[in-house]
Amino acid sequence: MSSRRTVDLPDPAFDTGYRDAPQRVGFFTDTSVCIGCKACEVACKTWNAIPEDGLTFTGMSLDNTQTLGASTWRHVAFIEQRTPLARQDPGDMRGTDVLARLGEPGGTEVGDFRWLMASDVCKHCTHAACLDVCPTGSLFRTEFGTVVVQEDICNGCGYCIPACPYGVIDQRKEDGRAWKCTLCYDRLGDDLEPACAKACPTDSIQFGPLQELRERADTRLAALHAAGVSEARLYGRDPSDGVGGDGAFFLLLDEPEVYGLPPDPVVTTRDLASMWRHAGAAALTLVGGAAAAFLATRRSR
Structure with a gap:
Protein backbone atom coordinates (compact mmCIF):
# COMPACT_ATOMS: atom_id res chain seq x y z
CA MET A 1 0.00 0.00 0.00
CA SER A 2 2.99 2.28 0.36
CA SER A 3 3.99 2.09 -3.32
CA ARG A 4 3.57 5.29 -5.29
CA ARG A 5 0.71 6.10 -7.60
CA THR A 6 0.69 5.44 -11.35
CA VAL A 7 -1.01 7.90 -13.66
CA ASP A 8 -2.90 5.47 -15.92
CA LEU A 9 -6.42 5.95 -14.53
CA PRO A 10 -8.31 8.84 -12.94
CA ASP A 11 -6.68 9.60 -9.58
CA PRO A 12 -9.01 11.67 -7.40
CA ALA A 13 -6.38 12.13 -4.67
CA PHE A 14 -3.93 13.61 -7.18
CA ASP A 15 -6.65 15.82 -8.62
CA THR A 16 -7.50 17.02 -5.10
CA GLY A 17 -3.92 18.17 -4.52
CA TYR A 18 -2.03 15.18 -3.09
CA ARG A 19 1.09 15.20 -5.25
CA ASP A 20 2.96 12.39 -3.47
CA ALA A 21 0.07 10.18 -2.43
CA PRO A 22 0.09 6.38 -2.19
CA GLN A 23 -1.72 4.37 -4.83
CA ARG A 24 -5.49 4.65 -4.70
CA VAL A 25 -6.95 1.78 -2.69
CA GLY A 26 -10.40 0.26 -2.52
CA PHE A 27 -12.57 -2.84 -2.30
CA PHE A 28 -13.37 -5.57 -4.80
CA THR A 29 -16.33 -7.58 -3.50
CA ASP A 30 -16.76 -10.94 -5.23
CA THR A 31 -20.36 -11.82 -4.39
CA SER A 32 -20.01 -15.28 -5.94
CA VAL A 33 -18.11 -16.48 -2.87
CA CYS A 34 -20.07 -14.55 -0.21
CA ILE A 35 -21.61 -16.97 2.32
CA GLY A 36 -23.70 -14.38 4.16
CA CYS A 37 -21.91 -14.87 7.48
CA LYS A 38 -22.05 -11.12 8.28
CA ALA A 39 -18.55 -11.17 9.75
CA CYS A 40 -17.93 -7.95 7.81
CA GLU A 41 -20.92 -6.23 9.44
CA VAL A 42 -19.78 -7.26 12.91
CA ALA A 43 -16.15 -6.27 12.32
CA CYS A 44 -17.21 -2.89 10.91
CA LYS A 45 -19.43 -2.14 13.89
CA THR A 46 -16.84 -3.32 16.40
CA TRP A 47 -13.90 -1.37 15.01
CA ASN A 48 -15.81 1.84 14.32
CA ALA A 49 -17.98 1.71 17.48
CA ILE A 50 -21.17 1.95 15.40
CA PRO A 51 -24.48 1.80 17.32
CA GLU A 52 -26.49 -1.40 17.13
CA ASP A 53 -29.32 -1.74 14.64
CA GLY A 54 -31.21 -4.48 12.84
CA LEU A 55 -32.30 -6.22 16.02
CA THR A 56 -35.94 -6.52 14.94
CA PHE A 57 -37.45 -9.15 12.63
CA THR A 58 -38.05 -7.55 9.25
CA GLY A 59 -39.57 -10.44 7.34
CA MET A 60 -36.88 -9.93 4.68
CA SER A 61 -35.40 -13.43 4.85
CA LEU A 62 -32.18 -13.25 6.91
CA ASP A 63 -31.59 -9.60 5.99
CA ASN A 64 -32.19 -7.88 9.31
CA THR A 65 -30.59 -4.54 8.41
CA GLN A 66 -32.15 -4.24 4.91
CA THR A 67 -29.99 -1.37 3.65
CA LEU A 68 -26.94 0.79 4.23
CA GLY A 69 -27.46 3.60 6.70
CA ALA A 70 -25.93 5.84 9.33
CA SER A 71 -25.48 2.85 11.64
CA THR A 72 -24.96 0.21 8.92
CA TRP A 73 -21.78 0.89 6.98
CA ARG A 74 -21.60 -2.69 5.68
CA HIS A 75 -24.82 -4.40 4.67
CA VAL A 76 -25.09 -8.05 3.69
CA ALA A 77 -28.04 -8.57 1.36
CA PHE A 78 -29.83 -11.92 1.12
CA ILE A 79 -31.75 -12.29 -2.15
CA GLU A 80 -33.93 -15.34 -2.74
CA GLN A 81 -34.51 -16.29 -6.36
CA ARG A 82 -36.82 -18.85 -7.87
CA THR A 83 -34.86 -19.35 -11.05
CA PRO A 84 -33.06 -22.19 -12.84
CA LEU A 85 -29.36 -22.42 -12.08
CA ALA A 86 -26.84 -22.02 -14.90
CA ARG A 87 -25.92 -24.94 -17.15
CA GLN A 88 -22.64 -26.64 -16.44
CA ASP A 89 -20.89 -29.80 -17.53
CA PRO A 90 -20.51 -32.04 -14.44
CA GLY A 91 -16.96 -32.84 -15.48
CA ASP A 92 -16.02 -29.17 -15.31
CA MET A 93 -15.55 -28.14 -11.68
CA ARG A 94 -14.34 -24.58 -12.33
CA GLY A 95 -17.62 -23.09 -11.22
CA THR A 96 -18.30 -25.20 -8.14
CA ASP A 97 -17.22 -22.41 -5.84
CA VAL A 98 -20.05 -20.25 -7.16
CA LEU A 99 -23.22 -22.16 -6.38
CA ALA A 100 -22.13 -25.73 -5.57
CA ARG A 101 -23.88 -26.90 -8.75
CA LEU A 102 -24.82 -30.50 -9.46
CA GLY A 103 -25.27 -31.31 -13.14
CA GLU A 104 -26.46 -34.17 -15.28
CA PRO A 105 -24.75 -35.45 -18.44
CA GLY A 106 -24.93 -32.83 -21.14
CA GLY A 107 -25.18 -29.95 -18.69
CA THR A 108 -28.91 -29.93 -17.94
CA GLU A 109 -30.48 -27.26 -15.73
CA VAL A 110 -30.67 -28.13 -12.06
CA GLY A 111 -32.49 -26.58 -9.14
CA ASP A 112 -35.12 -23.85 -9.07
CA PHE A 113 -33.93 -21.81 -6.10
CA ARG A 114 -30.79 -19.90 -5.22
CA TRP A 115 -29.56 -17.31 -2.77
CA LEU A 116 -27.61 -14.29 -3.93
CA MET A 117 -25.58 -12.80 -1.10
CA ALA A 118 -23.64 -9.57 -1.33
CA SER A 119 -21.91 -7.26 1.12
CA ASP A 120 -22.63 -3.67 0.11
CA VAL A 121 -20.67 -0.58 1.15
CA CYS A 122 -20.01 3.07 0.21
CA LYS A 123 -18.55 3.19 -3.30
CA HIS A 124 -15.98 5.97 -2.66
CA CYS A 125 -16.71 7.35 -6.14
CA THR A 126 -14.09 8.89 -8.39
CA HIS A 127 -16.49 11.80 -8.96
CA ALA A 128 -18.25 12.10 -5.61
CA ALA A 129 -21.29 14.37 -5.59
CA CYS A 130 -21.39 14.35 -1.79
CA LEU A 131 -18.09 16.28 -1.82
CA ASP A 132 -19.50 18.84 -4.24
CA VAL A 133 -22.50 19.75 -2.12
CA CYS A 134 -21.05 19.69 1.41
CA PRO A 135 -21.03 23.34 2.63
CA THR A 136 -18.78 22.83 5.68
CA GLY A 137 -15.97 20.67 4.32
CA SER A 138 -17.06 17.82 6.54
CA LEU A 139 -16.67 15.48 3.58
CA PHE A 140 -13.15 15.29 2.21
CA ARG A 141 -10.98 13.23 -0.12
CA THR A 142 -8.14 11.38 1.57
CA GLU A 143 -4.65 10.72 0.22
CA PHE A 144 -5.79 7.15 -0.51
CA GLY A 145 -8.54 8.38 -2.86
CA THR A 146 -11.33 7.51 -0.42
CA VAL A 147 -14.14 9.78 0.81
CA VAL A 148 -14.57 10.39 4.55
CA VAL A 149 -17.10 12.28 6.70
CA GLN A 150 -15.74 14.29 9.62
CA GLU A 151 -18.69 14.02 11.95
CA ASP A 152 -17.40 16.78 14.25
CA ILE A 153 -17.64 19.27 11.36
CA CYS A 154 -20.95 18.05 9.92
CA ASN A 155 -23.77 20.54 10.57
CA GLY A 156 -26.55 18.11 9.70
CA CYS A 157 -27.73 19.99 6.59
CA GLY A 158 -28.34 16.68 4.80
CA TYR A 159 -27.34 17.94 1.33
CA CYS A 160 -25.08 14.92 0.81
CA ILE A 161 -27.91 12.42 1.24
CA PRO A 162 -29.86 13.14 -2.00
CA ALA A 163 -26.57 13.89 -3.78
CA CYS A 164 -25.35 10.29 -3.45
CA PRO A 165 -26.45 8.26 -6.52
CA TYR A 166 -26.29 5.05 -4.46
CA GLY A 167 -28.28 6.17 -1.43
CA VAL A 168 -25.37 5.35 0.88
CA ILE A 169 -25.18 8.33 3.24
CA ASP A 170 -27.71 8.72 6.03
CA GLN A 171 -28.30 10.79 9.15
CA ARG A 172 -28.68 9.50 12.68
CA LYS A 173 -31.95 10.55 14.27
CA GLU A 174 -30.22 11.28 17.56
CA ASP A 175 -28.07 14.16 16.30
CA GLY A 176 -28.86 14.65 12.59
CA ARG A 177 -25.25 14.26 11.46
CA ALA A 178 -24.26 12.26 8.36
CA TRP A 179 -22.35 8.98 8.64
CA LYS A 180 -20.97 6.37 6.24
CA CYS A 181 -18.07 4.01 5.62
CA THR A 182 -14.63 5.61 5.95
CA LEU A 183 -12.86 2.57 4.45
CA CYS A 184 -11.23 2.43 7.90
CA TYR A 185 -9.16 5.56 7.27
CA ASP A 186 -7.52 5.23 10.67
CA ARG A 187 -6.34 1.71 9.82
CA LEU A 188 -5.02 2.72 6.40
CA GLY A 189 -2.69 5.21 8.04
CA ASP A 190 -1.09 2.31 9.94
CA ASP A 191 -0.82 0.08 6.83
CA LEU A 192 -3.67 -2.14 8.02
CA GLU A 193 -6.49 -3.42 5.83
CA PRO A 194 -10.04 -2.37 6.68
CA ALA A 195 -11.78 -4.38 9.39
CA CYS A 196 -14.41 -5.87 7.08
CA ALA A 197 -11.86 -7.25 4.61
CA LYS A 198 -9.74 -8.56 7.48
CA ALA A 199 -12.72 -10.47 8.90
CA CYS A 200 -14.09 -11.93 5.64
CA PRO A 201 -13.48 -15.72 5.78
CA THR A 202 -13.91 -16.38 2.04
CA ASP A 203 -12.05 -13.36 0.62
CA SER A 204 -15.31 -12.15 -0.86
CA ILE A 205 -14.18 -8.67 0.26
CA GLN A 206 -10.73 -7.97 -1.15
CA PHE A 207 -8.74 -4.85 -0.34
CA GLY A 208 -5.71 -3.35 -2.06
CA PRO A 209 -4.50 -0.93 -4.76
CA LEU A 210 -7.49 -0.25 -7.00
CA GLN A 211 -5.74 -0.94 -10.29
CA GLU A 212 -4.53 -4.30 -9.00
CA LEU A 213 -8.06 -5.16 -7.83
CA ARG A 214 -9.47 -4.31 -11.26
CA GLU A 215 -7.02 -6.67 -12.94
CA ARG A 216 -7.87 -9.37 -10.40
CA ALA A 217 -11.58 -8.85 -11.04
CA ASP A 218 -11.11 -9.13 -14.80
CA THR A 219 -9.35 -12.47 -14.32
CA ARG A 220 -12.08 -13.75 -12.01
CA LEU A 221 -14.84 -12.69 -14.41
CA ALA A 222 -13.14 -14.46 -17.32
CA ALA A 223 -12.84 -17.64 -15.24
CA LEU A 224 -16.54 -17.58 -14.34
CA HIS A 225 -17.57 -17.04 -17.95
CA ALA A 226 -15.35 -19.93 -19.00
CA ALA A 227 -17.07 -22.06 -16.35
CA GLY A 228 -20.46 -21.31 -17.88
CA VAL A 229 -21.57 -18.59 -15.46
CA SER A 230 -22.58 -16.23 -18.24
CA GLU A 231 -24.68 -14.01 -15.95
CA ALA A 232 -21.60 -12.85 -13.98
CA ARG A 233 -20.69 -9.19 -14.49
CA LEU A 234 -18.60 -6.42 -12.91
CA TYR A 235 -20.32 -3.40 -11.42
CA GLY A 236 -18.52 -0.11 -10.74
CA ARG A 237 -15.26 -1.26 -12.32
CA ASP A 238 -15.42 0.90 -15.47
CA PRO A 239 -13.64 4.29 -15.11
CA SER A 240 -15.72 5.65 -17.99
CA ASP A 241 -19.09 5.18 -16.28
CA GLY A 242 -21.25 7.96 -14.85
CA VAL A 243 -19.23 8.33 -11.66
CA GLY A 244 -15.76 7.76 -13.08
CA GLY A 245 -15.59 4.28 -11.62
CA ASP A 246 -16.00 3.26 -8.01
CA GLY A 247 -13.40 2.81 -5.31
CA ALA A 248 -15.51 -0.12 -4.15
CA PHE A 249 -16.78 -2.29 -6.99
CA PHE A 250 -18.47 -5.69 -7.26
CA LEU A 251 -18.76 -8.93 -9.17
CA LEU A 252 -22.48 -9.69 -9.43
CA LEU A 253 -24.37 -12.80 -10.56
CA ASP A 254 -27.42 -10.93 -11.82
CA GLU A 255 -28.60 -7.49 -12.89
CA PRO A 256 -27.62 -4.63 -10.53
CA GLU A 257 -31.28 -3.90 -9.80
CA VAL A 258 -31.63 -7.36 -8.21
CA TYR A 259 -29.11 -6.23 -5.58
CA GLY A 260 -30.76 -2.84 -5.11
CA LEU A 261 -28.08 -1.03 -7.11
CA PRO A 262 -28.81 1.59 -9.80
CA PRO A 263 -28.08 0.20 -13.28
CA ASP A 264 -26.46 3.37 -14.61
CA PRO A 265 -25.32 5.60 -11.72
CA VAL A 266 -24.44 9.18 -12.62
CA VAL A 267 -22.77 11.80 -10.45
CA THR A 268 -25.71 13.98 -9.48
CA THR A 269 -23.70 17.22 -9.68
CA ARG A 270 -22.48 16.68 -13.24
CA ASP A 271 -24.55 19.62 -14.53
CA LEU A 272 -23.59 22.07 -11.78
Whole structure:
Protein backbone atom coordinates (compact mmCIF):
# COMPACT_ATOMS: atom_id res chain seq x y z
CA MET A 1 0.00 0.00 0.00
CA SER A 2 2.99 2.28 0.36
CA SER A 3 3.99 2.09 -3.32
CA ARG A 4 3.57 5.29 -5.29
CA ARG A 5 0.71 6.10 -7.60
CA THR A 6 0.69 5.44 -11.35
CA VAL A 7 -1.01 7.90 -13.66
CA ASP A 8 -2.90 5.47 -15.92
CA LEU A 9 -6.42 5.95 -14.53
CA PRO A 10 -8.31 8.84 -12.94
CA ASP A 11 -6.68 9.60 -9.58
CA PRO A 12 -9.01 11.67 -7.40
CA ALA A 13 -6.38 12.13 -4.67
CA PHE A 14 -3.93 13.61 -7.18
CA ASP A 15 -6.65 15.82 -8.62
CA THR A 16 -7.50 17.02 -5.10
CA GLY A 17 -3.92 18.17 -4.52
CA TYR A 18 -2.03 15.18 -3.09
CA ARG A 19 1.09 15.20 -5.25
CA ASP A 20 2.96 12.39 -3.47
CA ALA A 21 0.07 10.18 -2.43
CA PRO A 22 0.09 6.38 -2.19
CA GLN A 23 -1.72 4.37 -4.83
CA ARG A 24 -5.49 4.65 -4.70
CA VAL A 25 -6.95 1.78 -2.69
CA GLY A 26 -10.40 0.26 -2.52
CA PHE A 27 -12.57 -2.84 -2.30
CA PHE A 28 -13.37 -5.57 -4.80
CA THR A 29 -16.33 -7.58 -3.50
CA ASP A 30 -16.76 -10.94 -5.23
CA THR A 31 -20.36 -11.82 -4.39
CA SER A 32 -20.01 -15.28 -5.94
CA VAL A 33 -18.11 -16.48 -2.87
CA CYS A 34 -20.07 -14.55 -0.21
CA ILE A 35 -21.61 -16.97 2.32
CA GLY A 36 -23.70 -14.38 4.16
CA CYS A 37 -21.91 -14.87 7.48
CA LYS A 38 -22.05 -11.12 8.28
CA ALA A 39 -18.55 -11.17 9.75
CA CYS A 40 -17.93 -7.95 7.81
CA GLU A 41 -20.92 -6.23 9.44
CA VAL A 42 -19.78 -7.26 12.91
CA ALA A 43 -16.15 -6.27 12.32
CA CYS A 44 -17.21 -2.89 10.91
CA LYS A 45 -19.43 -2.14 13.89
CA THR A 46 -16.84 -3.32 16.40
CA TRP A 47 -13.90 -1.37 15.01
CA ASN A 48 -15.81 1.84 14.32
CA ALA A 49 -17.98 1.71 17.48
CA ILE A 50 -21.17 1.95 15.40
CA PRO A 51 -24.48 1.80 17.32
CA GLU A 52 -26.49 -1.40 17.13
CA ASP A 53 -29.32 -1.74 14.64
CA GLY A 54 -31.21 -4.48 12.84
CA LEU A 55 -32.30 -6.22 16.02
CA THR A 56 -35.94 -6.52 14.94
CA PHE A 57 -37.45 -9.15 12.63
CA THR A 58 -38.05 -7.55 9.25
CA GLY A 59 -39.57 -10.44 7.34
CA MET A 60 -36.88 -9.93 4.68
CA SER A 61 -35.40 -13.43 4.85
CA LEU A 62 -32.18 -13.25 6.91
CA ASP A 63 -31.59 -9.60 5.99
CA ASN A 64 -32.19 -7.88 9.31
CA THR A 65 -30.59 -4.54 8.41
CA GLN A 66 -32.15 -4.24 4.91
CA THR A 67 -29.99 -1.37 3.65
CA LEU A 68 -26.94 0.79 4.23
CA GLY A 69 -27.46 3.60 6.70
CA ALA A 70 -25.93 5.84 9.33
CA SER A 71 -25.48 2.85 11.64
CA THR A 72 -24.96 0.21 8.92
CA TRP A 73 -21.78 0.89 6.98
CA ARG A 74 -21.60 -2.69 5.68
CA HIS A 75 -24.82 -4.40 4.67
CA VAL A 76 -25.09 -8.05 3.69
CA ALA A 77 -28.04 -8.57 1.36
CA PHE A 78 -29.83 -11.92 1.12
CA ILE A 79 -31.75 -12.29 -2.15
CA GLU A 80 -33.93 -15.34 -2.74
CA GLN A 81 -34.51 -16.29 -6.36
CA ARG A 82 -36.82 -18.85 -7.87
CA THR A 83 -34.86 -19.35 -11.05
CA PRO A 84 -33.06 -22.19 -12.84
CA LEU A 85 -29.36 -22.42 -12.08
CA ALA A 86 -26.84 -22.02 -14.90
CA ARG A 87 -25.92 -24.94 -17.15
CA GLN A 88 -22.64 -26.64 -16.44
CA ASP A 89 -20.89 -29.80 -17.53
CA PRO A 90 -20.51 -32.04 -14.44
CA GLY A 91 -16.96 -32.84 -15.48
CA ASP A 92 -16.02 -29.17 -15.31
CA MET A 93 -15.55 -28.14 -11.68
CA ARG A 94 -14.34 -24.58 -12.33
CA GLY A 95 -17.62 -23.09 -11.22
CA THR A 96 -18.30 -25.20 -8.14
CA ASP A 97 -17.22 -22.41 -5.84
CA VAL A 98 -20.05 -20.25 -7.16
CA LEU A 99 -23.22 -22.16 -6.38
CA ALA A 100 -22.13 -25.73 -5.57
CA ARG A 101 -23.88 -26.90 -8.75
CA LEU A 102 -24.82 -30.50 -9.46
CA GLY A 103 -25.27 -31.31 -13.14
CA GLU A 104 -26.46 -34.17 -15.28
CA PRO A 105 -24.75 -35.45 -18.44
CA GLY A 106 -24.93 -32.83 -21.14
CA GLY A 107 -25.18 -29.95 -18.69
CA THR A 108 -28.91 -29.93 -17.94
CA GLU A 109 -30.48 -27.26 -15.73
CA VAL A 110 -30.67 -28.13 -12.06
CA GLY A 111 -32.49 -26.58 -9.14
CA ASP A 112 -35.12 -23.85 -9.07
CA PHE A 113 -33.93 -21.81 -6.10
CA ARG A 114 -30.79 -19.90 -5.22
CA TRP A 115 -29.56 -17.31 -2.77
CA LEU A 116 -27.61 -14.29 -3.93
CA MET A 117 -25.58 -12.80 -1.10
CA ALA A 118 -23.64 -9.57 -1.33
CA SER A 119 -21.91 -7.26 1.12
CA ASP A 120 -22.63 -3.67 0.11
CA VAL A 121 -20.67 -0.58 1.15
CA CYS A 122 -20.01 3.07 0.21
CA LYS A 123 -18.55 3.19 -3.30
CA HIS A 124 -15.98 5.97 -2.66
CA CYS A 125 -16.71 7.35 -6.14
CA THR A 126 -14.09 8.89 -8.39
CA HIS A 127 -16.49 11.80 -8.96
CA ALA A 128 -18.25 12.10 -5.61
CA ALA A 129 -21.29 14.37 -5.59
CA CYS A 130 -21.39 14.35 -1.79
CA LEU A 131 -18.09 16.28 -1.82
CA ASP A 132 -19.50 18.84 -4.24
CA VAL A 133 -22.50 19.75 -2.12
CA CYS A 134 -21.05 19.69 1.41
CA PRO A 135 -21.03 23.34 2.63
CA THR A 136 -18.78 22.83 5.68
CA GLY A 137 -15.97 20.67 4.32
CA SER A 138 -17.06 17.82 6.54
CA LEU A 139 -16.67 15.48 3.58
CA PHE A 140 -13.15 15.29 2.21
CA ARG A 141 -10.98 13.23 -0.12
CA THR A 142 -8.14 11.38 1.57
CA GLU A 143 -4.65 10.72 0.22
CA PHE A 144 -5.79 7.15 -0.51
CA GLY A 145 -8.54 8.38 -2.86
CA THR A 146 -11.33 7.51 -0.42
CA VAL A 147 -14.14 9.78 0.81
CA VAL A 148 -14.57 10.39 4.55
CA VAL A 149 -17.10 12.28 6.70
CA GLN A 150 -15.74 14.29 9.62
CA GLU A 151 -18.69 14.02 11.95
CA ASP A 152 -17.40 16.78 14.25
CA ILE A 153 -17.64 19.27 11.36
CA CYS A 154 -20.95 18.05 9.92
CA ASN A 155 -23.77 20.54 10.57
CA GLY A 156 -26.55 18.11 9.70
CA CYS A 157 -27.73 19.99 6.59
CA GLY A 158 -28.34 16.68 4.80
CA TYR A 159 -27.34 17.94 1.33
CA CYS A 160 -25.08 14.92 0.81
CA ILE A 161 -27.91 12.42 1.24
CA PRO A 162 -29.86 13.14 -2.00
CA ALA A 163 -26.57 13.89 -3.78
CA CYS A 164 -25.35 10.29 -3.45
CA PRO A 165 -26.45 8.26 -6.52
CA TYR A 166 -26.29 5.05 -4.46
CA GLY A 167 -28.28 6.17 -1.43
CA VAL A 168 -25.37 5.35 0.88
CA ILE A 169 -25.18 8.33 3.24
CA ASP A 170 -27.71 8.72 6.03
CA GLN A 171 -28.30 10.79 9.15
CA ARG A 172 -28.68 9.50 12.68
CA LYS A 173 -31.95 10.55 14.27
CA GLU A 174 -30.22 11.28 17.56
CA ASP A 175 -28.07 14.16 16.30
CA GLY A 176 -28.86 14.65 12.59
CA ARG A 177 -25.25 14.26 11.46
CA ALA A 178 -24.26 12.26 8.36
CA TRP A 179 -22.35 8.98 8.64
CA LYS A 180 -20.97 6.37 6.24
CA CYS A 181 -18.07 4.01 5.62
CA THR A 182 -14.63 5.61 5.95
CA LEU A 183 -12.86 2.57 4.45
CA CYS A 184 -11.23 2.43 7.90
CA TYR A 185 -9.16 5.56 7.27
CA ASP A 186 -7.52 5.23 10.67
CA ARG A 187 -6.34 1.71 9.82
CA LEU A 188 -5.02 2.72 6.40
CA GLY A 189 -2.69 5.21 8.04
CA ASP A 190 -1.09 2.31 9.94
CA ASP A 191 -0.82 0.08 6.83
CA LEU A 192 -3.67 -2.14 8.02
CA GLU A 193 -6.49 -3.42 5.83
CA PRO A 194 -10.04 -2.37 6.68
CA ALA A 195 -11.78 -4.38 9.39
CA CYS A 196 -14.41 -5.87 7.08
CA ALA A 197 -11.86 -7.25 4.61
CA LYS A 198 -9.74 -8.56 7.48
CA ALA A 199 -12.72 -10.47 8.90
CA CYS A 200 -14.09 -11.93 5.64
CA PRO A 201 -13.48 -15.72 5.78
CA THR A 202 -13.91 -16.38 2.04
CA ASP A 203 -12.05 -13.36 0.62
CA SER A 204 -15.31 -12.15 -0.86
CA ILE A 205 -14.18 -8.67 0.26
CA GLN A 206 -10.73 -7.97 -1.15
CA PHE A 207 -8.74 -4.85 -0.34
CA GLY A 208 -5.71 -3.35 -2.06
CA PRO A 209 -4.50 -0.93 -4.76
CA LEU A 210 -7.49 -0.25 -7.00
CA GLN A 211 -5.74 -0.94 -10.29
CA GLU A 212 -4.53 -4.30 -9.00
CA LEU A 213 -8.06 -5.16 -7.83
CA ARG A 214 -9.47 -4.31 -11.26
CA GLU A 215 -7.02 -6.67 -12.94
CA ARG A 216 -7.87 -9.37 -10.40
CA ALA A 217 -11.58 -8.85 -11.04
CA ASP A 218 -11.11 -9.13 -14.80
CA THR A 219 -9.35 -12.47 -14.32
CA ARG A 220 -12.08 -13.75 -12.01
CA LEU A 221 -14.84 -12.69 -14.41
CA ALA A 222 -13.14 -14.46 -17.32
CA ALA A 223 -12.84 -17.64 -15.24
CA LEU A 224 -16.54 -17.58 -14.34
CA HIS A 225 -17.57 -17.04 -17.95
CA ALA A 226 -15.35 -19.93 -19.00
CA ALA A 227 -17.07 -22.06 -16.35
CA GLY A 228 -20.46 -21.31 -17.88
CA VAL A 229 -21.57 -18.59 -15.46
CA SER A 230 -22.58 -16.23 -18.24
CA GLU A 231 -24.68 -14.01 -15.95
CA ALA A 232 -21.60 -12.85 -13.98
CA ARG A 233 -20.69 -9.19 -14.49
CA LEU A 234 -18.60 -6.42 -12.91
CA TYR A 235 -20.32 -3.40 -11.42
CA GLY A 236 -18.52 -0.11 -10.74
CA ARG A 237 -15.26 -1.26 -12.32
CA ASP A 238 -15.42 0.90 -15.47
CA PRO A 239 -13.64 4.29 -15.11
CA SER A 240 -15.72 5.65 -17.99
CA ASP A 241 -19.09 5.18 -16.28
CA GLY A 242 -21.25 7.96 -14.85
CA VAL A 243 -19.23 8.33 -11.66
CA GLY A 244 -15.76 7.76 -13.08
CA GLY A 245 -15.59 4.28 -11.62
CA ASP A 246 -16.00 3.26 -8.01
CA GLY A 247 -13.40 2.81 -5.31
CA ALA A 248 -15.51 -0.12 -4.15
CA PHE A 249 -16.78 -2.29 -6.99
CA PHE A 250 -18.47 -5.69 -7.26
CA LEU A 251 -18.76 -8.93 -9.17
CA LEU A 252 -22.48 -9.69 -9.43
CA LEU A 253 -24.37 -12.80 -10.56
CA ASP A 254 -27.42 -10.93 -11.82
CA GLU A 255 -28.60 -7.49 -12.89
CA PRO A 256 -27.62 -4.63 -10.53
CA GLU A 257 -31.28 -3.90 -9.80
CA VAL A 258 -31.63 -7.36 -8.21
CA TYR A 259 -29.11 -6.23 -5.58
CA GLY A 260 -30.76 -2.84 -5.11
CA LEU A 261 -28.08 -1.03 -7.11
CA PRO A 262 -28.81 1.59 -9.80
CA PRO A 263 -28.08 0.20 -13.28
CA ASP A 264 -26.46 3.37 -14.61
CA PRO A 265 -25.32 5.60 -11.72
CA VAL A 266 -24.44 9.18 -12.62
CA VAL A 267 -22.77 11.80 -10.45
CA THR A 268 -25.71 13.98 -9.48
CA THR A 269 -23.70 17.22 -9.68
CA ARG A 270 -22.48 16.68 -13.24
CA ASP A 271 -24.55 19.62 -14.53
CA LEU A 272 -23.59 22.07 -11.78
CA ALA A 273 -21.05 23.93 -13.91
CA SER A 274 -23.48 24.50 -16.78
CA MET A 275 -26.23 25.42 -14.31
CA TRP A 276 -24.02 28.10 -12.78
CA ARG A 277 -23.12 29.39 -16.26
CA HIS A 278 -26.80 29.62 -17.18
CA ALA A 279 -27.62 31.26 -13.86
CA GLY A 280 -24.81 33.77 -14.38
CA ALA A 281 -26.02 34.57 -17.89
CA ALA A 282 -29.56 35.00 -16.62
CA ALA A 283 -28.34 37.30 -13.83
CA LEU A 284 -26.38 39.42 -16.29
CA THR A 285 -29.44 39.63 -18.53
CA LEU A 286 -31.56 40.82 -15.61
CA VAL A 287 -28.98 43.38 -14.56
CA GLY A 288 -28.66 44.61 -18.13
CA GLY A 289 -32.43 44.86 -18.48
CA ALA A 290 -32.73 46.76 -15.20
CA ALA A 291 -29.95 49.16 -16.21
CA ALA A 292 -31.55 49.76 -19.61
CA ALA A 293 -34.92 50.44 -17.98
CA PHE A 294 -33.32 52.85 -15.51
CA LEU A 295 -31.56 54.78 -18.27
CA ALA A 296 -34.73 54.89 -20.36
CA THR A 297 -36.64 56.29 -17.38
CA ARG A 298 -34.03 58.99 -16.80
CA ARG A 299 -34.10 60.03 -20.46
CA SER A 300 -37.88 60.31 -20.43
CA ARG A 301 -37.65 62.72 -17.51
